Amino acid sequence: MKKDILSLNLDELTAEITALGQPKFRAKQIYRWLHKVMVTDFNSMSDISLELRRILDDNFVIFGCSIEKKLVSEYDDTIKYLFRLHDGEFIESVLMKYRYGYTVCVSSQVGCRMGCTFCASTLAGVVRSLNASEILSQIYAISRDNDIRVSHIVMMGMGEPFDNYDNVLRFLRLISDENGLNISMRHISLSTCGIVPGIYKLMEENLQLTLSISLHAPDDNIRSSMMPVNKKWNIAELIAACKEYFEKTSRRISFEYALVNGVNDTEECAYKLASLLKGMLCHVNLIPVNEVTETGCKKSTPERVRRFSDILAKKGFAVTVRRELGSDINAACGQLRRSTVKK
Numbered sequence: 001m002k003k004d005i006l007s008l009n010l011d012e013l014t015a016e017i018t019a020l021g022q023p024k025f026r027a028k029q030i031y032r033w034l035h036k037v038m039v040t041d042f043n044s045m046s047d048i049s050l051e052l053r054r055i056l057d058d059n060f061v062i063f064g065c066s067i068e069k070k071l072v073s074e075y076d077d078t079i080k081y082l083f084r085l086h087d088g089e090f091i092e093s094v095l096m097k098y099r100y101g102y103t104v105c106v107s108s109q110v111g112c113r114m115g116c117t118f119c120a121s122t123l124a125g126v127v128r129s130l131n132a133s134e135i136l137s138q139i140y141a142i143s144r145d146n147d148i149r150v151s152h153i154v155m156m157g158m159g160e161p162f163d164n165y166d167n168v169l170r171f172l173r174l175i176s177d178e179n180g181l182n183i184s185m186r187h188i189s190l191s192t193c194g195i196v197p198g199i200y201k202l203m204e205e206n207l208q209l210t211l212s213i214s215l216h217a218p219d220d221n222i223r224s225s226m227m228p229v230n231k232k233w234n235i236a237e238l239i240a241a242c243k244e245y246f247e248k249t250s251r252r253i254s255f256e257y258a259l260v261n262g263v264n265d266t267e268e269c270a271y272k273l274a275s276l277l278k279g280m281l282c283h284v285n286l287i288p289v290n291e292v293t294e295t296g297c298k299k300s301t302p303e304r305v306r307r308f309s310d311i312l313a314k315k316g317f318a319v320t321v322r323r324e325l326g327s328d329i330n331a332a333c334g335q336l337r338r339s340t341v342k343k
């Protein structure tokens with residue numbers, strides 16, 4: 001079987017190339033073609049001999065993703081991609097343009113098995129996890145398609161990153177490698193639904209990325225009704241892990257809170273949330289829930305969002321309400337794949 005060359009780091013690639021009887025410096029050239037120029041085939045590697053290109057082709061495969069569908073928002077410059085993988089599976093990625101640069105939201109799995117009640121990605125369960133190369137290739141395909149340099153990454157697409165820990169870590173190291181796209185860890189956010197052992201594991205990696213926690217509720221009753229993962233690791237265990245994460249890394253945690261009308265957006269919830277997070281250096285990101293037909297969740301009214309946000313702000317929290325980008329193009333994760341797969 002051909003090896004997945006895009007998932008190899010430079011040391012591993014060097015070992016492979018020298019094992020093929022080639023000089024070491026070739027590995028660096030090839031790595032540059034793969035991760036800086038972002039070529040999709042060996043034949044484009046013009047300073048590599050034809051013979052070596054053929055050898056590479058015999059031994060390795062460059063996993064890419066092809067654009068199946070592309071939706072451009074009329075309101076902002078958000079672009080939603082539906083990508084087809086080599087085995088015919090589909091994943092979604094989103095390109096967002098901010099004042100500070102281009103951000104890509106990547107998927108880490110085909111589907112998801114976490115079962116959050118409001119989320120479209122998880123409705124049909126998980127099909128499989130992505131390799132590091134398949135996470136990378138979303139960013140490479142979008143960079144090529146728009147001829148841009150992507151500066152920020154959020155792991156908030158389909159899938160639960162900590163349900164695919166090793167491939168996600170490999171991806172993070174490759175995307176921040178100085179021989180590749182060299183995206184600073186400080187420009188990367190990773191979002192988890194709250195797989196507590198993953199948080200403990202990540203704090204040992206010593207990465208400067210931003211950890212986002214999908215909290216969405218201030219008590220176990222409400223959270224368990226929205227997120228099955230809470231029955232395995234409850235809020236107390238989750239918050240304890242977050243506090244330790246901050247102590248170890250000095251990186252401020254970001255809490256995501258999707259506001260569902262009448263479920264988790266009451267004043268009482270806001271006060272409970274404030275006391276839950278009291279004393280923590282963190283950031284709270286409120287998101288009016290994206291309505292997905294099958295979930296039946298209704299988004300909070302703007303008045304309820306404002307009231308919730310005001311309570312947190314008065315309590316001294318850094319709180320933002322997420323701008324709803326690309327609302328006309330189904331930018332909420334999982335909806336585009338779902339509509340395609342159903343057909």
Ligand code: SAH
Pocket residue numbers: 114116118119120155156157158159160161191192193194213214256258287288289290291292332333
């Ligand atoms: N599995 C990870 C990352 C992917 S989901 C996680 O749970 O964090 C990325 C973010 O989008 C999470 O905060 C998730 O709870 C949120 N999300 C999912 N469906 C949503 C919806 N319909 N509206 C608003 N946010 C949603």
